Amino acid sequence: MSLTYKGRAIIDLLSFRFDKIDISISLPVIALVATLLYAIYVLLTLTDKPKIRGIYEVPSALPIVGHLLQLGDDHATVCEKWWRKYKHDVFQIRLGNTRAVVVNSFDACKEMLIGHQSACVDRPTLYTFHGVISSTQGFTIGSSPWDESCKNKRKAAGQTLGRPAMRSYFPMFDLETYCIVRDLVRDSKGGELSIRPYLQRYALNTTLTLCYGIRMDEVYDNLLREVLEVGSAISLLRSASENYQDYIPLLRYLPNNEKTQRGKSLRDRRDKYLDQLLNQVREMIQNGTDKPCVAAAILKDEETKLSGVEVSSICLSLVSGGFETIPGTLTSCIGSLSTPEGQVFQDRAYEDIKRHYADVSQAWAKSLEVEDVPYVNAIAKEAERYYTVSAMSLPRK
Incomplete structure (x- = not known):
């Protein structure tokens, strides 16, 4: 009986309070x-x-x-x-x-x-890559937002790497491919070894020669390994899965932000070796031992129609881009040809070479200048098509 009384009292009290609320x-x-x-x-x-x-x-x-x-x-x-x-x-x-x-x-x-x-044609700007890592040396060509400066850089790079200009680079390609074969024979000692470091040196040396007139003879040169390590780490930081702070701005303001600190560290390391390369060019110019290259043309005030920042961006793009795509594609192609199934394609390619050239030494001498062996051309094009360097393309805007 008392419980019923208390329950009614509570209901009456609530009803009284709700009745007093102003709707x-x-x-x-x-x-x-x-x-x-x-x-x-x-x-x-x-x-x-x-x-x-x-x-x-x-x-x-x-x-x-x-x-x-x-x-x-x-x-x-x-x-x-x-x-x-x-x-x-x-x-x-x-x-x-x-x-x-x-x-x-x-x-x-x-x-x-x-x-x-x-x-x-435009590119989006990301906080970590553009705002932190690229704050000192500028953007690479492939990551630059579309403007007049980017247009000039792409045009200059296209002229530098176009087919007419390639003929002047034949001696460089001849030297670098010779060094690959020489060192593979020397270091393999009739056994097995990883060819990727040798292909990485090839890719990096070609761009360093174009940009700075410098090459590295050792496969495990300290500067060579530093460029490869820093470049690969920066590429990872461009991935959306690695950088939520590019898409969630609040994360940028967290104390002790690991991604931002990592980006600054990689930026400083990259600045260090880029400055080192540029200082080597300056030293060669003073000693009269410099070779024709993009950096020397700027330092000697030759007519380039590009600003210093634009030239720096072109050099950075060539040095940063080639060592990832070229070694990966070549490693995939050579690895496929090295399998038992791939031996068949090697034999066919060799027969096609002998069909077009009476002498093998003549074919070797002409290999840099002309591409007139259909089967070899087909293998090269298939290697570019089949192997995907990156599973996702760089973003467009």
Whole structure:
């Protein structure tokens, strides 16, 4: 009986209090709270670009992070799974506060990147790579936003690496390929060894010769290894899976930010060896032993139509880019040809060489100057097509 009495007393008290509440006050409060909650939701899901109409969006994006957590460490594989799961070869996703469009199939890539080439020529700027690592030496050509300076750099690099200019580099290629064969024979001692370090030296020496008139003869030269180590680490920091702070700005302001500190450390190490290379060129100019190269032309005030920063960017692009793509492709190709199945292709290539040249020594001498052996050309093109250096292309804007 007493419990029933207490229960009724509580109900009467609550009824009395709710009766006294002014409905005109409670409605604005509810509206304000709802507005604040909606504003917070919008801020947490806001992207630099609104949702693109007509392009499928992958579902289940989370507030703040978007699809970053779902992408994990292997973005390329996850994007391929989404392509097959949702039956869309082009779709949009959210990388934190950034909206991105992923293009998977060959036909879609051809239509977008070739059919709309001028619309995809720009590059996005990322906090870690552009704001931290590249704050001293400028951007590489492939990562530069499109402007007049970038246009000049691409034009100059195209002239430097174009087919007409290649003829003047034949002696350099002759020397570097000779050194590969020489050192492989010397170091293998009839056994097995990894060819990748030798191919890395080849790739880096060709760009160093073009930019600074310098080459390194030892495969495990300290400077050579430093350039390769720093360059590879910087490439990893450009990945979205490595740098959430590029897409979630709040992370940039955390104390003892490991990614920012790592970026600054790599920037300082890169600045050190780039300054070392430039100082070597200055020293050679003073001693009269310099060779024709991009850096020497600038230091001697020769007409280049490029600023010092633009030339530095070109040199940085060549030094940073070649040592990753060329060794990977060559290692894949040589590795495939070295298998029992690959021996067949070697025999066919050798027979095709003998079909075009009466003497093998003549073929060797002509190999740098002409490309008139169809089967060898086919192997080279297939190596470029088959092996993918990077699972995902650099982002376009």
